[in-house]
Every structure is written in C-alpha cells, then in structure tokens.
Amino acid sequence: MEDLIIIKIGGETINNKETLKTCLRAIAAARQKVILVHGGGKKVTELAQKLFIPQQMVEGRRITSAETLELCTMVYAGLINKNIVAGLSAEKLVAIGLSGADLNCIVSKKRDASVINYGFVGDIVKVDETVFENFIDKNIIPVVNSISISEEGELLNTNADVMAAEIAKAMSANYKVHLLYCFEKNGVLKDITDESSLIPEISKTDFTHMKETKQIADGMIPKLQTAFRALYHGVEEARILKSDALENYFTSEKPGTNISLH
C-alpha cells in the first residue's frame, strides 16, 4: 500500500506566517501524498473578543452558539483554509479547500445536549474516503477545515484533532497512513516548560501510567487518546511534533513523540 501523510496543523502554527510557510515548503519538497487538516481556534477567540461575543470552553471544547458557529465558519473555512490553499499554490502545488459540507465529505451528528449543551458541535459519523482518494490520486492536496455537516444539511463545529484522526482511520483501508499532529512544542514533554524534556515514545501502558500519576498535561490527554484510537483502527503511525520539524520528518530522523500501541 502507498503511504499517505495526514498532517494536522494546529496551535500557533496557523497564526505564524513564517512557521506555516516552513511547513508548506516541507510538504512541497517531500513529494508525497498528503492531506492537511486544520482548525483555527485561537483566531476565533481573538475575533470573538473584538466582536464582544463571549466564548466558553468545557474540557477544551468550545461551546458553539449560532454566532460562534458563524465565526468558526468564517475563520476555519474562509480565512485560514484559503490562506493555506494559496500558500500551497505559491509552492507550485495544487490544493483544494474542503469543509465537511463540500461534497458532503464529512458528515457529523449534533452532539446530544442532555448533559452539556455544546450547541452547534458535531461528532463525526461518516467520512467519504472516495472524495479524498479522487483528489490525492491526481496529486491534489485536500486542505480540510474542521467544519462538518449533519445529515440534515446543518453546519457543525468539529474538533480538528478528531477530524484528522477520523480521516486517517477511513483512509487506512487503502493507504499506509501516517498521522502527524504538528504544533508549537517539540512533542509530548515531561515538563511542559522545558522543551528538552521530550518523550520520544509513548506506549498505551506508559500513557495509562502517566495519566494516573498526573505526569501529563490536561490538554494533551484528548490528543493522545485520539491518536491511540486511530492506531487501534489501522493507522500505521501517529506522531506529535513541532511544526518546524516537519521537514526533518520527511528527510531524516523522526522528530517529536511517537505514539505506539505496544
């Protein structure tokens, strides 16, 4: 099976033009089949502040009112998505921006509101892998933002880490999928304030132990759980790394933290 690299670009990377360019250059140089996935939460928070639209997060997930959904749709599907597509075009690559609504490629279900009402938040129920296959077979890079669509045609806000993992799982049937979470730190760190404390590999057993002994930052837990689920469903490799190190991933040693089931 052919390799497919699914890259989630997150955190500060999206807002830093230079880092983003470094990432896109690395992708251009690698000449591999790639799907990019992104959200853009920080930009939404900034815009919401300027527009006096109050934001509330519960366990790292954004409560999404109708107004906030508009902001997310603007920022994820508009501003960030088109800037990445244009950035790839500047590197002489051909890209297509996709939300889950486009070609109905990522269908979600509005999250049940009985415990916590997250508002317009969707959990993915179906990824149409043929959409992605058709593009990557023509060397077109899908750039996927984290807006999905319900069966009824309603836009919903979705977690970008989960979206990347769901695409990875769906694509594993026909590709050897490598799922890379790129962000601003070197990987999973023993001490979040010390970039040299990188943990090069985390197994499921390590993870359970680290959770119990509270050696792992709260924000990292859902990301790691998502990565483990992807591996469990047939994804070949899952890795958390610094965006600037993406070039190294393609050319030399494997940077960041390797997530492994065993």
Place this chain on the structure above:
Amino acid sequence: MEDLIIIKIGGETINNKETLKTCLRAIAAARQKVILVHGGGKKVTELAQKLFIPQQMVEGRRITSAETLELCTMVYAGLINKNIVAGLSAEKLVAIGLSGADLNCIVSKKRDASVINYGFVGDIVKVDETVFENFIDKNIIPVVNSISISEEGELLNTNADVMAAEIAKAMSANYKVHLLYCFEKNGVLKDITDESSLIPEISKTDFTHMKETKQIADGMIPKLQTAFRALYHGVEEARILKSDALENYFTSEKPGTNISLH
C-alpha cells in the same frame, strides 16, 4: 450543446435566509447543470463597521487593504460559501465550494495601482474550465466565491459579477450558457423606486441611449456592460432578475430583464 445555468446570487439575497432558501429550492427542482457564483459585500461592510476597519468604495469597487482582504476571505469563502453549500446539501444536492485559489481555477492579476490603488484586487486572466466541467459532469454544483488567486499564489478580491461572466465566457466553448444575475429587484427598472417599471429587454442600442440620457442607475451600468461582454463572447443568454423569480425562470415565462446584443 447542453444547457448550463450560471447564477450569480447577489445583493440582499445572500443575507436573507428565506430568499436564499427559495433560490436553492428552485435550483434543486430544476435539475439542470448549474454553477453558482456569489460575493457578499454587504456582510463585509457590516463586519468592517463592527471591527472599526474603514471601508472605501471607488466606482462601486472596494479598495481592499490587507485587513479588508482578510474580511472578504472570511465572509465570501467561509461564511457565505459554506452556508450555500450546506443549503444545497439540505436540498439533497451535492455541492462544492470553490474560491479561485482552489485547484487554481480562477487566476487573476493584481490591478495596476498607478491610477487608483485598489490594493488586493485582482482582474481575472484565466478560468480553468476543466475544473468546472469535471464537477458539473458528475452533477456536483460548484459554488464559487469571488476570491481569486494570482500566479504568485496571492489571494485577491474580485468582483463577483465579473467572475460569473468570466466563468460563463469560458464555459461557452462547450455549453449553451445562460448567465443569470439574481438580486433584490425585479430587473432593470425605468424608475429605481418603482418595481412595476421593469424593462423586459435591453439591446446594446437601448443601453447606449439610456446611458446618454442618464435613464439608468449608476450601479447598474457595470453589471450591464459585463453582461454585454459575456454575450459578445458566446454566452447564449444574459438576464437580470429578482432572486424570488428564479423558480419562474425554470418553469414558465422568463422573468426580469433580458440583455440582448441586437
């Protein structure tokens, strides 16, 4: 040759959920090959006001600073584009949102700044008609927003009326193209305050005469000029009509103002 209907949805239509739904329903019922084109200037103006980003228009065209380009990209390619795509999905149609940057399908050149500096405004130099053909041949509706891309990979703001006409011209090689400009009025009116003063047909000669005698509203002149140019380059039909009348266009008499070369 097969018919292809290119519909520019403009003016108030985009901001009025009910009118937009009526339009999308009419498209679903028509079961014809369709390309939708939209801008969203009014929403950009609203957002710019809330964010205290000053806006300046010259001859109906927006001076586009880097900040304003961000707003346009958010509103056109994000908010409005995905809402239309989702609205079509709700009507059980399959749609794909496209800016000119996606698949590099609409390439423009930054407007020369020597007379008036419009900023990040692009004039279209190339429409890749194969992109649109590939989608419409699979009964997928392209929903095109008015952000284009330069050869260098820079996003540029483009007039949506012109974009619709350029796509129409490019598609005329292989389709019988009908170019419809939908907006909030009945068509071209003798008296802009009187909806019953509709002019059912305007020829090139009529237009020249009406311009000279100032019988035509300033805002309508570039739209009509664009329509005439499209007809001159092989477009079969050009028409300006009320968005609510789109259903009538498909089912019965032809509403609005027919623009004709002769």
